[in-house]
Amino acid sequence: MSQLILFNKPYGVICQFSQHELHPTLKDHIALPGVYPAGRLDTDSEGLLLLTGDGELQHRISDPRWKQPKTYWVQVEGRVSEAQLQALRDGVDLGDFVTQPAQVRQLPEPPALWERKPPVRFRKTVPDGWLEIIISEGKNRQVRRMTAKVGLPTLRLVRVAVGPWQLDGLQPGEMRTLTVSLADLPRTGLAKPAARAPARQGGRQEPAAPAAARAVPRFRFAKK
Structure with missing residues (x-):
């Protein structure tokens, strides 16, 4: 079992723990030692950032071959x-x-x-x-x-x-800690290579096949 942190990254926070001269960083919000972001989120973007100290779990979340x-x-x-x-x-x-x-x-x-x-x-x-x-x-x-x-x-x-983790209920700067098992993670995408860019013909882009339809979760947030 591995520890996974769900963090609502506020606008303007840089996804690093080392100090920055202009912007706040994760160190200003997360005091837990030995955890690192599984993927990144731009400084001017907000919302769900996942962190863990488990290298294999970090790889399963951030590696594009898993297609989370x-x-x-x-x-x-x-x-x-x-x-x-x-x-x-x-x-x-x-x-x-x-x-x-x-x-x-x-x-x-x-x-x-x-x-x-x-x-x-x-x-x-x-x-x-x-x-x-x-x-x-x-x-x-x-x-x-x-x-x-x-x-x-x-x-x-x-x-x-x-992937299966949602921001539900977390306000900016808040975090939630979960215990997850690698065996329980979705395995979609591992056996398939990342899709290649559609071939060009005659200088024009051939349209790609539309994404398969699936149920889209609805998220609710209370105004702070």
């Missing part, structure tokens, strides 16, 4: 169209790589999240909306690059789930 799905709630600038949603689902050519098919849906109304500090800056003349995006990759700033590529710049990004 990561669920994000993304506030974007602009009026969302079905064409933009489908582009995100099919895979987006970001220049250095093409994203794998994603599960994407428009949230009917903004989730009841905590107030971000500092607050998001809005333009009164430009509409905004919320998306739920589920990916199994985790390249640098991938979700932000995806939404920007289809014309929907990200205003706020909150990760609410990684």
Whole structure:
């Protein structure tokens, strides 16, 4: 059995334990020795970060070959169209790589999240909306690059789930400790190599197959 920490990383916190001259770090929130992040979350992103002192568990969570799905709630600038949603689902050519098919849906109304500090800056003349995006990759700033590529710049990004673990109930800076067994973890993706970028023909990107539909969990947060 291994210890797993679920931590709600606040906006502006860097995913490292060493001190930083400009930003708070994990050391300012987590006093437990010998634990390390299983994956990362950008400084300007919020939400679920997993930590453990078990190297094998850390590998099972963070290695993309295991394809642990990561669920994000993304506030974007602009009026969302079905064409933009489908582009995100099919895979987006970001220049250095093409994203794998994603599960994407428009949230009917903004989730009841905590107030971000500092607050998001809005333009009164430009509409905004919320998306739920589920990916199994985790390249640098991938979700932000995806939404920007289809014309929907990200205003706020909150990760609410990684694999079977959810943020439910945790407020910024709070954590929950679980005991997990490697034998109980989902084994999807291990026998399959990471999907390759769709082949190009005639200079145009061939559309990727859409992600398989599955039930999407609904998360609830109480306003702080």
